[in-house]
Amino acid sequence: MTRLLLRADASPSIGAGHVSRMVAYAERAVARGWEVVFSGRVDNAEWLAARFGELSVPVVPSVPFEGFDAVVVDHYGLGEVREEVNAAGALLVSIEDDVFGRRAADLVVDCAFEPGPRPDDGSGELLRGVRYAPLREAVVQAREKRSERRSDGERPRVTVVLGGGAEWAETVSALLRALRDTRLPFEADVLVRGEPAVPEPLPGQEFRVAPPGPGLLGLLVETDLAISAAGVTLLELCCLGVPTAVVRLVPNQDAGYRAALGLGLAAGLGSADALDGQATETLSGLMSDPSARNGLSWTSMALVDGRGVDRVLDRLEKTRVTG
Numbered sequence: 001m002t003r004l005l006l007r008a009d010a011s012p013s014i015g016a017g018h019v020s021r022m023v024a025y026a027e028r029a030v031a032r033g034w035e036v037v038f039s040g041r042v043d044n045a046e047w048l049a050a051r052f053g054e055l056s057v058p059v060v061p062s063v064p065f066e067g068f069d070a071v072v073v074d075h076y077g078l079g080e081v082r083e084e085v086n087a088a089g090a091l092l093v094s095i096e097d098d099v100f101g102r103r104a105a106d107l108v109v110d111c112a113f114e115p116g117p118r119p120d121d122g123s124g125e126l127l128r129g130v131r132y133a134p135l136r137e138a139v140v141q142a143r144e145k146r147s148e149r150r151s152d153g154e155r156p157r158v159t160v161v162l163g164g165g166a167e168w169a170e171t172v173s174a175l176l177r178a179l180r181d182t183r184l185p186f187e188a189d190v191l192v193r194g195e196p197a198v199p200e201p202l203p204g205q206e207f208r209v210a211p212p213g214p215g216l217l218g219l220l221v222e223t224d225l226a227i228s229a230a231g232v233t234l235l236e237l238c239c240l241g242v243p244t245a246v247v248r249l250v251p252n253q254d255a256g257y258r259a260a261l262g263l264g265l266a267a268g269l270g271s272a273d274a275l276d277g278q279a280t281e282t283l284s285g286l287m288s289d290p291s292a293r294n295g296l297s298w299t300s301m302a303l304v305d306g307r308g309v310d311r312v313l314d315r316l317e318k319t320r321v322t323g
Helices: 017-031 046-054 082-087 137-146 166-180 216-221 232-240 251-262 277-288 290-303 308-322
Strands: 003-008 035-039 070-074 091-095 107-110 125-128 157-161 186-191 205-210 225-229 244-248 267-271
Touching (some): 003 017, 017 035, 017 046, 017 070, 017 137, 017 308, 091 308, 107 308, 137 216, 137 232, 157 166, 166 186, 166 205, 166 277, 216 232, 225 232, 225 277, 232 290, 244 251, 251 267, 267 277
Parallel strands (some): 003 035, 070 091, 157 186, 157 225, 186 205, 225 244
16 A cells, blocks of 8 residues: 655644645545655644545644655745655655745646646656646535536626635625725625725625635535635636636745736736736626626636546656656
8 A cells, every 4th residue: 555644834924725635636646545644733724634534644733754655845935855755755746836845756746737847856757737636525526516607697796716815804894895895786705814805885785704714615606706826726626617806925836816807817916015906997897797707707618627646646656666
């Protein structure tokens, strides 16, 4: 039996995206009959980490690499670990986002929309592009449900979802003001940690604020427009086919933000520290034009199909056999 170690962390400042990706790996590895262990913190991602329990995947603070056949690392803060992993008898799969989390590995995975040039650091095989994006089984199932959805309601349903910590409450407040200032009717579910300042809605507008939780995908199935950061959640929204207006929260999202706009996968709202009237104009155009939303939906679903983890695990199995 193949033994797989998953290494990642979540926290209010890191966000939950790395753990979300590890859940996707755990699901597909367990489906293959592999033994899986997750090592790391799950603060701020408890609702995602609950899936490990359902899969009978142990969650431990730390564990040595010995005894595993492969180690998947999805972490910006860890340095070079390939020599240590290989010395323990395991192959290293490293997930990177452009230069963030970059390290030498036996298999390197970068599921960016348009990966940039990568220097030769002695790594083995490079698996690059959104065909390798790790999406949880629940996302793929929600994609099928959403495909049965036929029409928008009288008021567009908007979901604001920023997966990071409470420090983004001010950005959420700015996004809600931009929504209000469209002066269009809508009902908005605002999923964020912390307590953002919610503006007084205009007639026909409604804000509902709650923390992120396991009901998110069910909500997104019925969403007409999402507002999200240019991180892991954007890939999930693309797989679902949810039209999305995207904001750039942190520097490591810059490349993904620009690529998503260039490929026609999302509409851009700009940087979190410089939201202005252009964000209101962009939101107004999307909420008042179903055809614009449909265009984003069709383009994104065609590019992100939800089968990325199996492609990576297939390559890992072949590398183990031929290596």
